Amino acid sequence: MNDPAAGKVSDGRPAGTPLQRTRIMDEASFTQRITSVFDARTNYDEQAPSWHLPLAEELVRLAALKKGASVLDVATGTGLVGELAAQAVGSTGSVLGIDISEGMLAQAAPKAAAHPHVLSFRLGDAQTAAFPPGSFDAVLCSNALVYMADVAAALQRWAVWLRPGGILCFNTPQAPFFRSTEVFLHAAEAQGLLLEDVTQVVGSVHSVRSVLQAAGFLEADIQVRGRPAQEFPDINVATYSFASPEEYAARLWSTHVRFYPVESALKPKALAAMRAEWEEGALQQAQRLRQADGRIVDSPTMLWVRATKR
Numbered sequence: 001m002n003d004p005a006a007g008k009v010s011d012g013r014p015a016g017t018p019l020q021r022t023r024i025m026d027e028a029s030f031t032q033r034i035t036s037v038f039d040a041r042t043n044y045d046e047q048a049p050s051w052h053l054p055l056a057e058e059l060v061r062l063a064a065l066k067k068g069a070s071v072l073d074v075a076t077g078t079g080l081v082g083e084l085a086a087q088a089v090g091s092t093g094s095v096l097g098i099d100i101s102e103g104m105l106a107q108a109a110p111k112a113a114a115h116p117h118v119l120s121f122r123l124g125d126a127q128t129a130a131f132p133p134g135s136f137d138a139v140l141c142s143n144a145l146v147y148m149a150d151v152a153a154a155l156q157r158w159a160v161w162l163r164p165g166g167i168l169c170f171n172t173p174q175a176p177f178f179r180s181t182e183v184f185l186h187a188a189e190a191q192g193l194l195l196e197d198v199t200q201v202v203g204s205v206h207s208v209r210s211v212l213q214a215a216g217f218l219e220a221d222i223q224v225r226g227r228p229a230q231e232f233p234d235i236n237v238a239t240y241s242f243a244s245p246e247e248y249a250a251r252l253w254s255t256h257v258r259f260y261p262v263e264s265a266l267k268p269k270a271l272a273a274m275r276a277e278w279e280e281g282a283l284q285q286a287q288r289l290r291q292a293d294g295r296i297v298d299s300p301t302m303l304w305v306r307a308t309k310r
Contacts, residue, residue, distance in 0.1 A: 027149035031100065031125065034147045037258050039103035044078050051240060052142075055171055055302070056080040059142045060088055062306055063169040068092040069137040072161060074126035074154075075099055075144030079108030079119070085140060086119040098124035127154045134163040141170040143302075146177070146259070151201045155215040162309045168217060174224065174301040175203025178240075179289065180248075183281035184256045190277055191270040195260055205303065212307050220307040242296040245286035249279050 038044075045052070059081060065071060065088040073082040076097025086095045095118060099105055105121050112119045126141075127148055139158045148154045158168060175197050176182055188195050202208050205222050212220050242248040253275070257263065263271060286296045 030149045031127075033258070033261065035100045038077070038099075038101035042103065042107075044104065044107060045080075052077070052080055055142050056084055058304070059140060059169060059171055060084040062304055063088075063138055063140060063167065065089050065093075065138055070135065071095045071138045071140060072131070072136045072158075073097040074139060074141045074158065075147060076108060076121060077101070077104045077142075077144075079111040079121060081140050081142045082108070082119055082121070083111040083115065085138075086115040089118065091118060093118060095119045097121045098126060098129060100125050127157065129157075131161045133160050134166075135161050136166060137163060138167045138169065141168075143171055143173070145170060145172045145202050146199055152211045152214060155211055155217075159216045159309055164309060166309045168212075168307045168309070169305065171302050171304050172202050172208070173199050174303050175199040177300050178252060178255075178298055180252050180282050180285050180298070181256070183285060184253075184260070184278055187274045187277040187281065188260065188262060191266055191274045193260075193262060193265060202303070208303055208305055212305070216310050217307040218310040220305060223304040225302055225304060240298045240300070242286070242298075243294075245283045245290075245296060248286040248289075248296045248298075249282035252282060253278060 063085070065085060067088075067090045069089045070093065071085045071089060073079075073085060073095060076082050076099045079097050082095050082097035086093070089095060095115075097105075097108060097119070099108075099121070100123070102123060105123060108121050112121055127150065139162055145151050145154075155168070162168065177197075177199050181197060181199075185195050185197065197203065200207070202211060205224065208222055209220060242251060262274060266274060289296050289298055291297050
């Protein structure tokens with residue numbers, strides 16, 4: 001909040017001083033934070049029916065995998081995409097899922113046991129892993145590009161792993177991910193933190209097409225599917241559902257601070273002020289998203305991408 005009389009804004013800058021874009025974490029720290037977040041999510045698949053599973057099902061449908069194909073599922077999590085891909089490629093195919101989270105892979109293990117000789121999982125970072133060039137017919141990634149510290153570099157690496165004519169298929173949220181994201185970023189800016197929406201790198205059709213071309217993909221089919229779910233009755237559209245405005249504000253604060261650890265970047269007084277502004281804005285946003293049955297539903301708009309390697 002500005003205080004013109006005092007000649008300063010709430011973060012202590014002299015009034016009129018331009019904000020500088022703040023990088024809270026380096027790439028290694030970001031990856032470590034994401035790993036710890038997912039290691040702690042021991043009930044991940046409990047959210048699957050409303051969010052993770054619909055995304056996985058539609059991604060595998062869009063990929064149109066052939067029998068006998070060799071598939072890499074990057075950021076596999078608990079193996080939802082991997083298991084569906086294993087069913088698609090059949091007994092003559094192979095699916096490997098990699099993830100940086102040991103906790104996620106522990107939950108994925110039973111899925112591999114159900115598809116012996118076809119589905120396997122391995123601890124690995126999709127940004128640094130090494131596979132021989134041309135190892136796979138398809139690379140899949142469901143709602144995980146936002147967890148990559150360098151998306152463009154990751155896509156270039158995945159392109160090398162694909163055979164000529166191989167396909168990359170992923171979904172990713174259109175910016176902003178949630179309607180509350182702008183509320184969070186505005187609240188941070190009021191405290192002197194000018195943060196960039198982490199979905200921006202691949203948060204639009206234009207940005208996706210640009211990074212794909214740079215990575216060596218010749219053709220790309222990019223579809224935009226979003227709110228409301230009734231627009232797409234032929235597919236399962238994933239949603240986030242909340243019982244009350246208070247739950248909406250609390251859960252999405254936790255979601256946002258996964259990507260933006262503002263607790264370590266702000267002093268306690270500034271953090272409290274930011275959270276207060278966030279809660280006020282989020283509660284207002286929740287009221288606008290309230291459904292007839294009282295639930296708060298926020299259905300992110302997703303970009304669905306199927307690209308072919310040159």
